[in-house]
Amino acid sequence: MRGRRFLTWGGAALLILGALVWAAWPSSGPQTSADRAHELATEIRCPDCQGLSAEDSSSSSAQAIRADLARRTKAGESDAEIRSVYVARYGLSILLKPQSSGLGLLVWGLPVLVFALGAAGLALAFARWRREPRLHATNADEALVDGVRSG
């Protein structure tokens, strides 16, 4: 074990944190319009297939959507504008990622709420366990002690 003394927690933390910072460091330039088109295509449902995105499907309507997105992003339309064009034509169900407004707030917020409640519950339980004595004397225990004392 002595040979591994030089492996300290600080070293490990430094190594891992360094790697994480490097990984998160923005490496490429600004997003190109083609990147944006691909990203949007993953969020738009292919209308005539079952739940696949326009990016994943090879159906003709998915191809048309990909071409349309490439054209629109190139023309400089913003993501929100493009989404609203599709919603106007197809309705909200065309978006695979529900909007975080109105009722859509529920689908994003509820999991966070449930996690927060769960984590808080666990933390409370640990705090209680820490406070409470390890063993409680039950009535039977007390009776036993009383019996011994009086006897």
Place this chain on the structure above:
Amino acid sequence: MKASLGILGVALGASSAGLGICALARGLWTHDDRWLIVGRRAIFFVLGGAVVAVGAMEWALITHDFSLQYVAANNARETPLLFTITGLWAALEGSILLWVLVLGGFLTFTAYKFRARVTDPLVAWASLIGLAVALFFFALMLGPANPFRTLSNPPFDGQGPNALLQDHPLMAFHPPMLYLGLVGFTIPFAFAVAALITGRFSEGWLADVRKATLIAWGALTIGIILGAWWSYEVLGWGGFWAWDPVENAALLPWLTATAFLHSVIVQERRAMLRVWNLSLILSTFCLTILATFLTRSGVLNSVHSFTESDIGPWLLAFLGVVAAGSIALIAWRGDRLRSPGRIDSPVSREAAFLVNNLLFAGLAFVVLLGTVYPLLAEALQGHQLSVGGPYFNLMTTPIALALLLMMAVAPALPWRATSTDVLRRRLIIPAYTAGITMVVALVLGTRGITTVLAFGLAAFAVAGIVRQYVVGARARHRAESERWPTAVRRMVSGNPRLYGGLVVHTGIVCIAVALAAFGAFTTRREVELARGQSATVSGYTITYLGNRTEKSPQKTSVAVLLRIHHDGSDLGTYAPAISTFPGSNEGIGTPSVKTGFLRDVYLTLVSSPNEKGRVTIGVDINAMVVWLWIGGAVIALGTAIAISPELRRRKVRVDREPVSAPPEAGPTPSEEPEVVPV
């Protein structure tokens, strides 16, 4: 004739289940053991009825007996034998036949296992519940989903199975595995309900149904992975998991069952979490019924909605009864079951299991919410919404990473409490392995914090597992001077649950790495090629050689021959195709995949040769997909180890006290007993 035989089988199964329930109920009511023995016998007749019915259906399929409506709809004279046999689960009615067969098998296995405890009320109640579930499914076949309906004018030829279902041999394994998994959870469910009814919450029965639970869990895992594999090899969209409602439906019981497999260890060791564990079992079973309902009722858009049917309301009613009953039982007994135990330190194995359960339950909640949310939104707001891949990826990735972290750290934590010295000894090398792996991944060009973190945590977990194996085997090697292979074998069979579980973890690591790599390094292009032309995607050169048209009575397919070159070496010729089946109007694409350990070249034919003889080819370079299937195989191996009989040092057969067996040796790493502070 076959129809009558089949109906006879179904009727035998249904009546045996019904009679068995009556006998068991009477025996339990009057405390008359003879009725319990009669009731138990009914289980074997239930299996017998299912075998007869399935046999009749297979007979009809193999002899192409189109006087049966089911055979005419799901079989044709030209259907190959394999897909004739798999026709049993090509549509709803047949898959319910398979369901009762598997359920009959599980019930019989359990009845045999508990043969010495026939008169134990707990076992009797469990048998009663199991039979009630079987009765429901037999009743479905006598009512709305009768597989043995006959046609007065049998056609000369049948329609054949759904085109997608007769394209790949994986269809022979994916549904049965999935059913083995989904149905298997009936056994722990039956015992959990029995324990709640009888109020006998000792840990004994948990240990006794562990094998059935593990078999079901393993089969469900493999079934899900085979489904992903089928999707990858057949559907041709380049992926394997689309967050389709039915995929999610199969994942949900897997998540709760996995949570249960972990938290049950805490119950065995510390007699805590009883209510929680029972709730997990009950919800797992409810979720299997929900999965069946979502698959078969067509309420949600899904690639799996192969058959529209009217059994939706039946399944929903059954789900309602099961869920209401479960919740009522927990409400009635829950507070009595609560145990006074406590967890001493937040840095301990049992605390880690609690966090693990929070994560798994949260993940299940996210998946359930996302899956049913479109229905909720429509009910509340009146217009449709979709919840798809982008939502699930965003929400599940952090949870999955947290689970990976727990998987890496938790097996190294001692029970009760820990010291920094122990942590250092057990975790410092894995931590460095993780850091170095991350740096190497970055140097090799990986970007994105999620991907790098996933690789690092995977390395962390693997290093921890390897360490645990090495330390354990080394101890035996030194103490008993056994040779290494013997030491490893004896160590594993001494605690198969721990070491099998670690193997399962290794399989999960394979899958995590594959998912991270697939998400980060996949290239997708569509190229249009004339004959003789080439295109290069990510260093792979694809040359269009020519076409091949195959006509068989079963299908007509146009394949495009493509040669792949990489780094100057010829990787062979691949032929993605589009097939058209008689009776179906749209072409079904068949991808062609050059599989490799690091990269797959996934070729699809987007459009067949046009007027100018040009074809459009989809070329996906997918990273590390094969590791998903390898991971699946490793999980299967790990599950097999975990259910293998434990080798005890002293081969003394301890007669178990019928009610509560002593908790078995849990998965404490036994290698460093001196450092476990109590």
Place this chain on the structure above:
Amino acid sequence: MKHPARWAALVVGVGVAALAVVLATQVNTNPQADEQTHLVGKQVPTFTAHTFDGQTVSTASLAGKAVLVNFWNSWCIPCQQELPALKAFQQEHAGDPNVVLLGILRDDTVDAARPYAEAEGMTWDLVNDASGNLSLDFGTFGQPETYAIAPDGTVVGTQFGPASTRNLDTMLAAAQARP
């Protein structure tokens, strides 16, 4: 909070009951059936297309007429089912210059569709949407789908799935009811 398990069971029970009610109300509805065009009441998207014979059809050339736009494919079986209704409609209104039936090939090739249209006697204007832009502009989910356009260019009605003679007549009446 004397009985935590009871409280938890109550909360879960309420959630499950709500879910069950939602599932039960939707158990027999077809999810596809609810997909509706969001174009109704809006202006028809502008387009220019060429018929199989090379003539130009555009929003400008159709202005002032009641138009039924029908998305179809030669391989699509529901489209074959609605063919008699379309033929009857065309026969009835062939002489009326202010009523137009326009067939748009949604996901098919002219090579396959042209002989089919000739054999079936589809005499109305047929255009091929090779780029898929028309079906995208109309927001189609599949085929057959039929849209009714009033003379002022407003989309007034829609039919998803095979149309009957009655559907077509209703849509035409709605289109003609507007100026």
